[in-house]
Amino acid sequence: MMMILNMMWVVLIMFILGNMIFVSKHKHLLIVLLSLEFIVLSIFLFMLMLFSFIIYDMYMLMVFLVFSVCEGALGLSILVSMIRTHGNDYFQSFNLL
Known part of the structure; x- marks a missing residue:
């Protein structure tokens, strides 16, 4: 029981760190995508322990x-198409409109 509780704390810290990186590092698309995958990994670990x-x-x-x-795969394809059209993955280098 104690091991499961410790693992829950680890998953919670992983989730919070992933969200902090997602909010703070908004210049590059690659870092945003990596933080989203980190959040998905923490949710997967939580579901694995819960189930x-x-x-x-x-x-x-x-x-x-x-x-x-x-x-x-969708995020990676958006990243590749953005780099092909704009030359980098900065959010400031293109307009959404």
Whole structure:
């Protein structure tokens, strides 16, 4: 029980750090995407511990992983297209309008 509680604290700290990086580092798209993947990883670890603690089916974890991989591939494709059109990944170098 104590080990699970310690792991919950680790996941909570991972989630908070990922959100802090997401909010503070908004110049580069790559850093924003990496912080989003870090947040997804912390949520995955939380769900893994929660489902293993209550002896639940792990099917939902597979669905979550599929969606997170699709989110990562979409973000990477946006990053590649942005670098091809603008030459860098600065948010200030292009207009959204």
